[in-house]
Amino acid sequence: MPVGGRRDSRFGQLLRRGFGDPSAAGALLDSPALRPVQGSGVLLDALGATADPDQALRSLVRLAEAVAEPERAVLLDTLLAAKPLRDRLFAVLGASEGLGDHLARHPAGWRALAAFETADLHPATEEFEAALAPAADPDALRVRYHQALLTIAARDLTGTSDFAQTAAELADLAGATLRAALRLASQAAPEDAAACRLAVIGMGKCGGRELNYVSDVDVIFVAEPAEGVAEGKALQAATRLAAHLMRICSATTAEGTIWPVDANLRPEGRNGPLVRTLGSHLAYYRRWAKTWEFQALLKARPVAGDEDLGNAYCEAVAPLVWRAVERENFVPDVQQMRRRVELSVPAAQLERELKLGPGGLRDVEFAVQLLQLVHGRTDPELRRATTLDALAALAEGGYVGREDAKSLDASYRFLRTVEHRIQLHRLRRTHLMPTEESELRRLGRSLGFAGEPVHELLTTWRRHAAAVRRLHEKLFYRPLLDAVARLDAGAEVRLGQNAAKERLVALGYADPAAALRHLSALASGVSRKAAIQRTLLPVLLDRFADSADPDAGLLGFRKVSDALGKSPWYLRLLRDQGAAAENLARVLSAGRFAPDLLLRAPEAVALLGDREGLLPRGRAALTQEVLAAVGRAGSPEAAVAAARGVRRRELFRTAAADIVGAYDVDQVGEALTDINAATLTAALDAAVAAKSAGEPEVRLAVIAMGRFGGREQNYGSDADVVFVHEALPGVPERRANEAAFAIANEMIRLLQLPSVDPPLPVDTQLRPEGRNGPLVRSLSSYAAYYRRWSLVWESQALLRADPVAGDAELGAGFTALIDPLRYPAEGLGEDAVREIRRLKARMESERLPRGADPTTHTKLGRGGLSDVEWTVQLLQLRHAASVPALRTTRTRRALAAAREAGLLSAADAEVLDEAWVLATRVRNAVLLVRGRPQDSFPADGRELAEVARHLGYEPGGASRMLDDYRRTTRHARAAVERLFYDS
Structure with missing residues (x-):
């Protein structure tokens, strides 16, 4: 075969094996230093498996050239014959140009990679000390340090050690190096060494046994005088020794540098x-230390020098570390420090920062350290210096969810491994992701990404960074964290009985003995559940104490916890979603209504996790859900029971949102109206199925009246309705009437069935002729009645008529029928106005309950709901024909339209609106607190105080609330006198 053909063939082989410059690689393979192994497929395959085959080959040639014969032959023969050496050496040469340089300067070092004894697979400080012991001067120490670093990298890159083991070995090597450097410094100044006891305290990643390949080594020096030596003289000697130690490690010579020693902590x-x-250290920490200094001391560990002094230092500062959380603004200080660190990164580097940027290593470390400091005060199991060990302890103790901890662990390992690989390349301290394609390719391959290493590397990095950032924000800024830090976690459980009772009484608990029983039941024991409860309870106790009935709040929490304690999501939700615990505390201590709903279906706690869970579902979504439930039910009774279950859940959602301030008064009314409308739709559907054995005979529509039609219901409102039907083609009117009556009656019966769920009474007394008239009328019957018999009060009642269930077309027909009555073209005559005023006056005198205070009755009292609504409705009857905006079933909208049309002044509109909103809020608050409807303020002082709390008044604000209510409604009544009676 022609020579050119052989070259082309080898060129392709090199390309396939991952060489970026096959021509240069071919020339290196032909170099004299590699002649004994030229053409070896084993050699090419091994080089092709490295992170950077070109770099590995270059470093191999340099090593071979540096090794003299016959050692070179031994090296090359061993490479071909011994796969362990081949894997280790080539892995190092392909990933680390810096270690390749070291081998080129000290070629005999390759023999350290030829074989590992089993005992040497994971060496600790003692083994490293033995390896460094022969170093008689700083350069010799540097050489032996890099030789040890070479073996750590080989174990790391071939998978013999994982990240955590590698980081621990690097920290142990650092400790051994500091001991050797102190030995050399002491040998150079024996008189200084004799004058003092000096201990070197490892800090940061060195102290935590999680060091990088290339990193500053953070230390603190502590010294005591030797016997008979003055303190000042001893400290001067110790300072000279410490400074010499730092120079030995930090200086750069032909043998490179070990690492800078940083004593700035x-x-x-x-x-x-x-x-x-x-003593000087302790005095400083007790009086002057800043929050971040205690965070740094989390990782303090003696690493060199006087062992007894080092241990004494760590034992003395530990109590200060675990009490640091009691400092004012501790948690905000730590959080602010993390923000400052992030802001210190140049904007151009932020997206490349593996350590300091968003989703970087500091996000994990700060979150873990903050949780340790907050909860480690009372849980010694959390006092771990290593990040991953601490994270595991937090998960085991229940302070971090297991899945969250697993995700953070995986992301931290990945990010640290990437950091290691970047630093290994040239043995330089950096935390920036490279931008060059070739560097990203080498980095990706070193991590095992073989297909598309650049794409896989960047995709995986972004995924881990996003996961870290999400969990960092979830844990680091968890709302409960600051509250736990400010309270003595679990103190109520651990305090003596009398002290605990006194503290509970001081917090406002009326029955401290019962409260202690609840606390003991919730938080005693060593289970994960109890640990989480001990984290939550101090915060919840504080929140319950903010209410008018702390005992009820705590009792409710115990009941919910007893019901859901075995559900893994429950406590995880409260711990991880701070809003859930805060919201639950407020809901459980805000009266009877919401807790009663929750205790019937405790799984509704899941709605409290965030604002999304408290958003109203809307009528369409609710109707779809209840109709699906009706379709699955085996009987009409089961169908309505399912619909009532949905209603119970949605009532709780609305009440909870109302309590925590997520809804305004209009949203509450709309949500309650939608809930009841969907429930009626389900009941109607079930009734139709029960009473229509064959083909349907009638169309039926349910028309909401009163506050139901106005979308202004409160928690205790009846469903005021009228029924309208129309016979289907071919069905006699009488049969249609009977069918419609049977369906309507069945619908009401189903809704009246006994149930643990809140009832929804259906009130049909606003129909023509009231209770004496037929329950259901046809559309034509309504037309005939209204044409002949309609009274002015019926026109007023129809102002709020709105179809809510059944046949939509029929409902629209009813609306079209009644519009001329409720929006009369000629307005109202004087007789009709006088009749409305007479009816209103009669209602005020006859329907106000005996003994009720007319200044505080929210419905019929002075300036209350009735005053405002009748005033607005009179304006609608008079002017809606000419002012289209008045054609609404909703009070506040009609009031705003009347103001815009100039029918009343802005001032009058404002006082009427304010009174209506306040009276509505009071009615809702009273029901939330008492669990049953009432149109006046509670007589019970505790209930009255809770109503005031719900309305936003500070503790003790009940009298101010009553004064404000009376003043607001007095102004409204004055406006009603002018607008309703005098106009």
Whole structure:
């Protein structure tokens, strides 16, 4: 075969094996240094499996050239024969140009990779100390350090060690190096060494045994005088030793550098003395230390020097670390520090930062450290210096969800491994993702991405960064965190009985003994569930104490927890979604209505996790859900029971949203109206199915009246309705009447069946002739009645008529029929106006309950709902024919339209609107608190206080609430006198 053909063949082989420059690779393969192995397919395959085959080949040639004969032959023969050496050496040469340089300077180092003893697979400080011990000067120490680094990298790159083991080995090597450097410094100044006891405290990743390949090694120096030596003289000697140690490790020579030793985490940073006594350290931490300094001390560990002094230092500062959370603004300080770190990154580098940027390593580390500091005060199991160990402990203790912890663990390992691979390339300290295609390709291949290494690397990195950022924000800024930090977690459980009772009484608990029983039942034991409860309870107790009835809140929480305690999502929701715990506390302590609903279906707690869960569903979605439930039910009774279950859940959603302030008064009314409309639709559908054995004979529509038609219902409202029907073609009118009556009657019966769910009474007394008239009329019958017999009060009642269920076309026909009555073209005559005023006056005198205070009765009292609504309705009857905007069933919209049309002044409109909103809010609040409807303020002082809380008043604001109500409604009544009676 021609020579050119052989070259083309090898060119293609090199391309297929991943060489980026086959021509240069071919020339290197033909170099004299590799002549004994030229043409070896084994060699080419091994090179092609590396992160960067071109770099690996270049470094191999340099190594072979540096090895003298006959050592070179031994090296090459061993490479061909021994796969372990081939894998280790080529993995290092393909990933690390820096370690390739080291081997070129010290070629005998390859023999360290030829074989590993089993005992050497995961060496610790003692093994590294033995490897560094022969170093008699700083350069010799640098050489032996890099030789040890070579073996760590080989184990790492071939998968013998995982990330955590590699990081621990790097930290252990750093500790051994600091000991060796201190030995050399002491040998150079024996008089200084004799004058003091010096301990080196590893901080940061060195202290946490999770060091990088290339990183500053953070330390703190602590010293004590030797016996008989003055403190000042001893500290001077210790300072000289410490400074010499730092120079040995940090200096750069022909043998490179080990790493910079950074002592800036010491008290007062670079402005403070390099070395202090233990007493001086403690005095500083007790009086002057900033929050971040305690966070840094989490990882403090003796690594060199006087072991007893190092241990004494760590034992002395540990209590200060775990009490740091009690400092004012501790959590906000830590959170703010993380923001400052992120802001310090140049904008051009932010998206490339593996360490400091969003979704970077600091996000994991800060979140874990903050959770440790907050909860480690009371849980010693969390006092771990290594990030992954601490994360595992947080998960085991229930402070972080297992899935969240698993995700963070995986992402942290990936990001740290990427960081390691980037630093290994040239043995430089960097945390930036490269941008060059070739560098990304090498990095991707070093991580095992073989298909499309660049694409796979970047995709995986972005996925992990996004997961880290999401979980960081979830954990690091968890709303409960600051509250837990400010409270003595679990103190109520651990305090003596008398002290605990006194504290509970001080918080407002009326029955501290019962409260203690609940706390013990919830938080005692060593289970994960109990641990999470101990985290939650201090915050919840505080929130319950903000209510008028803390005992009810705590009792409700115990009942919900007893019902849901075995559901894995429940406590996880409360722990991880701070809004859920906050909202649950407010709901459980806000009266009877919402807790009663929740206790009937505790799984509704899931709605409290965020604002999305509290958004109203809307009539269309609710109707679709209840009709689907009706379709699946085996009987009409089961169908309506299912619909009532949906109604119960939606009532809870609305009540909870109302309590936490997510809805305004209009949204509450609309949500309640939609819920009831969907329930009526389901009941009507079930009734039709029950009473229509054959072909349907009638169309039926349900028309909402009163507040139902106005979409202004409150929690205790009846469903005021009238029924209209129309016979289907070919069905006699009498038979249609009977069918419609049977369906309407069945619908009402189904809704009246006994149930644990809140009832929905159907009131049909607004139909023509009231209770004496037929329950159901045909459209033509309505037309005849209204044409001959309609009274002015009926026209007024029809102002709020709105179809809500049944046949939509028939409902629209009814609306068209009644529009001329409720929006009369000629307005109202004087007789009709006088009749409406007479009816209103009669209602005020006859229907106000005996003994009721007319200044605080929300419905019939002075300036209450009735005053505002009758005033607005009179304006509608008079002017809706000429002012289309008045043609609405809703009070506030009609009031706004009347103001816009100039039918009343802006001032009058404002006072009427304010009174209507306030009276509506009071009615809703009273029912939420008492669990049953009432049109006046509660007489019970605790209930009255809770109503005031719901309306936004501070504790003790009940009298102010009553004063505000009376003043607001008095102004409204004055406007009613002018607009309704005098106009």
